[in-house]
Amino acid sequence: MLRPMPRSGRFDSVLASFALPVEAFRRRREQWLSPAQIAVVRERRLAHVLEAARSAPYYRELLARYDAERAAPTAILAGLPPLTRQIIAAHGLDAFLTRDRRTLFSVTTSGSTGEPAVFFRSPREEAEFSARWWRVYSAYGCGARDTQVNFTRSNVRPRKGMVKLLRRLGVVPQVVNISTADPIENGARAVMELRPQVIGGYAVAIESLAEYAMERGIELARPRLVVCAAMDVTDHCRDVARRAFGAPVANVYVTNEMGVIAWSCPVRSEVLHVNDDVFVLEILDSDGSPVPDGTSGEIVLTSLTLTSMPLLRYRTGDIAARLPGICNCGRGLALMTPVQGRSAHAIRSADGRLVTAPLVAGAFGAAGAYAWVRRFQVREEAQRVLRVLVEPRRAPSETESAALVRQLEALLGAGFTIRIEHVTEIPLAPSGKFQYVVPLDAGRAARPAVRDAAPAS
Numbered sequence: 001m002l003r004p005m006p007r008s009g010r011f012d013s014v015l016a017s018f019a020l021p022v023e024a025f026r027r028r029r030e031q032w033l034s035p036a037q038i039a040v041v042r043e044r045r046l047a048h049v050l051e052a053a054r055s056a057p058y059y060r061e062l063l064a065r066y067d068a069e070r071a072a073p074t075a076i077l078a079g080l081p082p083l084t085r086q087i088i089a090a091h092g093l094d095a096f097l098t099r100d101r102r103t104l105f106s107v108t109t110s111g112s113t114g115e116p117a118v119f120f121r122s123p124r125e126e127a128e129f130s131a132r133w134w135r136v137y138s139a140y141g142c143g144a145r146d147t148q149v150n151f152t153r154s155n156v157r158p159r160k161g162m163v164k165l166l167r168r169l170g171v172v173p174q175v176v177n178i179s180t181a182d183p184i185e186n187g188a189r190a191v192m193e194l195r196p197q198v199i200g201g202y203a204v205a206i207e208s209l210a211e212y213a214m215e216r217g218i219e220l221a222r223p224r225l226v227v228c229a230a231m232d233v234t235d236h237c238r239d240v241a242r243r244a245f246g247a248p249v250a251n252v253y254v255t256n257e258m259g260v261i262a263w264s265c266p267v268r269s270e271v272l273h274v275n276d277d278v279f280v281l282e283i284l285d286s287d288g289s290p291v292p293d294g295t296s297g298e299i300v301l302t303s304l305t306l307t308s309m310p311l312l313r314y315r316t317g318d319i320a321a322r323l324p325g326i327c328n329c330g331r332g333l334a335l336m337t338p339v340q341g342r343s344a345h346a347i348r349s350a351d352g353r354l355v356t357a358p359l360v361a362g363a364f365g366a367a368g369a370y371a372w373v374r375r376f377q378v379r380e381e382a383q384r385v386l387r388v389l390v391e392p393r394r395a396p397s398e399t400e401s402a403a404l405v406r407q408l409e410a411l412l413g414a415g416f417t418i419r420i421e422h423v424t425e426i427p428l429a430p431s432g433k434f435q436y437v438v439p440l441d442a443g444r445a446a447r448p449a450v451r452d453a454a455p456a457s
């Protein structure tokens, strides 16, 4: 949620309205640079961010041992310890700010693990966040004047100040937010009335709307783009959305604290483009060592645009792999796999692998279980019991149930007792999000990343 700007920041706010078109132009242009040119831009921005970070007490101490004139920015960055929400909480927010917080927006993230956290950014930085959304929209032929319907968490308040003004002027799109806590009929009605060009939000809400429309034979007005974001995006979700809306479905990796990090290539929908002109994206193993391309690990991010509260080597808890090579769409932005889930929402298999929501959803798909399963949640209990809560479309045959159990056993390895339980409704988490996989140590594994930033202007 975005808090309104205090009076002292209003001037910044006006400046930011000019920054938005400038940043949007840069984001549009930079994606077509070659990887080598992007690396030069990245290095320059990294040097700038490291310099700014020296004004924040936490970083001043860490950076004191480096001579900014002589050490390469990437080498300095590599020497910094990864940052977590717990570290921010332990040092206090002021240790991370380089500016008076009264000139900044505060952004409160709900946290999927129930641990809210506050981040600050300037109106200008906020404008750059919007520019990255524009990069995604324009790649799919959408423009600033397109209407959007967003399915988002229940407590998002309408934005005030600059963004509201720009919306009124028609510079940024009209956005209608619909709470995931509302009945799905409301969402369907809004889509039919507004006929939005962009439909976006939590993947599970998009999936529910798509299922609702298909089951009732409702023809939804065809948008130009469907954005699945902010949660574990499964193949099933994208497939259902593509069929129901007849539009391209983009998987957008976005967090509240970082904005849009990566997004589906419009030409190769199975890979994401990393916004690596404005991020240093590292993939680390559980020891914190970098892994080779093609190997999954935790995404650790350095924002190259946040200088009021620099976030350097920030651990997201999200799992993905970088991919080698360049894309045939012509963009020089690096490639990665879709996010394969979150380490905090994963179960350890018998052989120690992290089994995340997209993998579990894959097992449902392989078993043909979506023919009878509308929605599921897998809960790990003590003594390696796995409760598979299922909202059924219809009663399955014995063969169908057995096929699902077999697929889950194959995924998790021996040693799990799998119990399928039919329920009428799987509740959303208090944050308004849906969690497919609830591990036994969910509380202890609480991790920093938040993926609840819904598509916005």
Ligand SMILES: [Zn+2]
Pocket (backbone or CB within 6 Å): 265, 266, 267, 268, 273, 327, 328, 329, 330, 331
């Ligand atoms: Zn591409």
